[in-house]
Amino acid sequence: EIVxxxxxxxxxxxxxxxxxxxxxxxxxxxxxLAWYQQKPGQAPRLLIYDASQRATGIPARFSGxxxxxxxxLTISSLEPEDFAVYYCQQRIDWPAITFGPGTKVDV
Amino acid sequence: VQLVExxxxxVQPGRSLRLSCAASGFTFDDYAMHWVRQAPGxxxxxxxxxxxxxxxxxxxxTVKGRxxxxxxxAKNSLYLQMNSLRAEDTAFYYCTKSRGPVAALFDRxxxxxxxxxxx
Numbered sequence: 001e002i003v004x005x006x007x008x009x010x011x012x013x014x015x016x017x018x019x020x021x022x023x024x025x026x027x028x029x030x031x032x033l034a035w036y037q038q039k040p041g042q043a044p045r046l047l048i049y050d051a052s053q054r055a056t057g058i059p060a061r062f063s064g065x066x067x068x069x070x071x072x073l074t075i076s077s078l079e080p081e082d083f084a085v086y087y088c089q090q091r092i093d094w095p096a097i098t099f100g101p102g103t104k105v106d107v
Numbered sequence: 108v109q110l111v112e113x114x115x116x117x118v119q120p121g122r123s124l125r126l127s128c129a130a131s132g133f134t135f136d137d138y139a140m141h142w143v144r145q146a147p148g149x150x151x152x153x154x155x156x157x158x159x160x161x162x163x164x165x166x167x168x169t170v171k172g173r174x175x176x177x178x179x180x181a182k183n184s185l186y187l188q189m190n191s192l193r194a195e196d197t198a199f200y201y202c203t204k205s206r207g208p209v210a211a212l213f214d215r216x217x218x219x220x221x222x223x224x225x226x
Contacts, residue, residue: 001168034212036151043201043216044143044151055214087151091211095165097153 002026002093004100006086011105019075021103023088028068032092035064035073038102039084047086048073075105083107108132108215110202115220118192128185128202128217136160136180139205141213142187144198144222154200155187159208170196192224 003026031051036044048064114126141156155176203213
């Protein structure tokens, strides 16, 4: 099973600041890495797929990069609605699909 | 796109439960579908997935042999039969639509249905 490690566990920032979230895989997942956002009481939402492709309707302030084992989600300027938990997920290792433990971005 | 789960509830350990997901707003039989769960206060865990034509099915090791995923393309519905339930199966269960016919990439999520396994 591919283990995904996210850092930091919590990121405390203010609106307007840049957020940089990390996801590291225990072995290469090529570019088959996605990012999801989850707000309290809501279902997750797909933000980024295949490491750097924004999903439909996702604002340009969200960007993803990386390949192999090291990936980054960047939020260029935090909006109030961006404070949430972010998960990474790999899909290369079927059927052992795994998520990272999450990074909470709070104020 | 709308996904609506049903069938959750409280059940005793060892008993069974069947979850359903009614899909609308897209061509259901063009896409793989998956179940993802989230235990209270915890992260996300992929449970099971099924390709567009049911030709490819997969399960997490934690549920293999106990859960069965199925779909009825004529009814635009996804199912999860859960047998021999354990306390650790307690979670919110989300029905998710994949981005393609076989991919494990969850681009739409239902609101979820809660499952509590307790005596």
